[in-house]
Amino acid sequence: MIITGNDVDGISDLKASLHHTFEMKDLGSLSYFLGLEVISTDDGIYLSQAKYASDLLARAGITDSRTESTPIEPNVRFTPMDGTILDNLTLYRQLVGGLVYLTVTRPYIAYPVHVLSQFLSAPRTTHYAAVLRILRYVKGTLFHGLYFSAHSSLTLQAYSDADWAGDPTDRCFTTGYCLFLGDALISWRAKKQTFTARSSTEAAYRAFADTTAGAFQSSPTDVFCDNRSAIQIAHNDVFHERTKHIEIDCHFVRQRILIDAVHLIGVGTLDQTADIFTKSHHPTRFRALLSKLKLVSLAPT
Structure with missing residues (x-):
C-alpha cells in the first residue's frame, strides 16, 4: 500500500490504524x-523504469551498443501475413507484455x-523485428521518464487525433489523445477502433468523444x-443531419461543449x-513531437 498526501498527522493516524488491524x-x-x-x-x-527496461533488454538478448532513432520504422504498416511464423511465440508475447508495462513512463x-x-496470437518474423527495434530505441533512451513539478499549474489541456483508415488489413482507424496538467503529461492513449470510419471527420469525431470523456475539471x-x-460539427447542429451514423458521439461532445x-x-x-499516438514518423x-510531451532524462547518480 502507498500512502501519499501533505497531511502529516492524518498519515500518521492512518498508519497507526492499519498497524493495529x-x-x-x-x-x-x-x-x-x-x-x-x-x-x-x-x-x-520523477518517475522512471530504467532498471525494468534494462532487464527487458537482457531478456531479449540485446547486448550490443546499437540503438535506433525512432521506436518504429517510418510509414510502416504491419499485416498478419508479414514474414513467417515465429518458432518461439512465448518470447514475443513476453517482450510485448513487458513493453506494454514500459509505456507507464514512456508514452x-x-x-x-x-x-x-x-499479433500476439500468431506473431511473425517481421513483427518480432519491430519489437527489437522498439527495444533498441529504449536502449538509447534508458533514463527517460515522467516529471511532475510541485510548481506546475492545475490547468488541464488535451490533444485529440485520429489516423483514418490506417490499418491496411481492415481499414479500421486509430485514435489517440494526451492530457496535460500544466506541463505534466498525466494521461494518454493509442487505440485501434473495431470498426471502419466513413470519413476522416468521423474518425476525428470519435477521437473527440474518447478525449472529452476523460477531461474533467472545474473550468473548461x-x-x-x-x-x-469535426470542430464545425461539434459547434453546429445543422451538420448533424449529415452525420447520423455518429449521432451518439455528436450529442455527447455537444453536451460537453454546451455545459462549458x-x-x-x-x-x-x-x-x-x-x-505521436496514432502513426509512425x-x-x-x-x-x-517527443519534445512536446515534456519528458525528462535523469542520469543515474
Whole structure:
C-alpha cells in the first residue's frame, strides 16, 4: 500500500490504524515499486523504469551498443501475413507484455506497442523485428521518464487525433489523445477502433468523444484538434443531419461543449501533439513531437 498526501498527522493516524488491524511494515518513502523508480524532491517527482527496461533488454538478448532513432520504422504498416511464423511465440508475447508495462513512463512507444500487440496470437518474423527495434530505441533512451513539478499549474489541456483508415488489413482507424496538467503529461492513449470510419471527420469525431470523456475539471478544458470539419460539427447542429451514423458521439461532445466543460480549438497538424499516438514518423518529426510531451532524462547518480 502507498500512502501519499501533505497531511502529516492524518498519515500518521492512518498508519497507526492499519498497524493495529493488519500485520504491516513501514518501508518509508517510496523509491521503487513494481519496476517503477521514484525520485522525490522539494521541486517534484520523477518517475522512471530504467532498471525494468534494462532487464527487458537482457531478456531479449540485446547486448550490443546499437540503438535506433525512432521506436518504429517510418510509414510502416504491419499485416498478419508479414514474414513467417515465429518458432518461439512465448518470447514475443513476453517482450510485448513487458513493453506494454514500459509505456507507464514512456508514452512515446504507446503507438508501436499497441500495433504489435495485435499479433500476439500468431506473431511473425517481421513483427518480432519491430519489437527489437522498439527495444533498441529504449536502449538509447534508458533514463527517460515522467516529471511532475510541485510548481506546475492545475490547468488541464488535451490533444485529440485520429489516423483514418490506417490499418491496411481492415481499414479500421486509430485514435489517440494526451492530457496535460500544466506541463505534466498525466494521461494518454493509442487505440485501434473495431470498426471502419466513413470519413476522416468521423474518425476525428470519435477521437473527440474518447478525449472529452476523460477531461474533467472545474473550468473548461481546452481540447486541440487538427480536423476543422469535426470542430464545425461539434459547434453546429445543422451538420448533424449529415452525420447520423455518429449521432451518439455528436450529442455527447455537444453536451460537453454546451455545459462549458470543454473548448474545442483548431490546431495545425504540425502542432498536434497527439499525432505521436496514432502513426509512425520520420526521426525529425518524431523528435519534434517527443519534445512536446515534456519528458525528462535523469542520469543515474
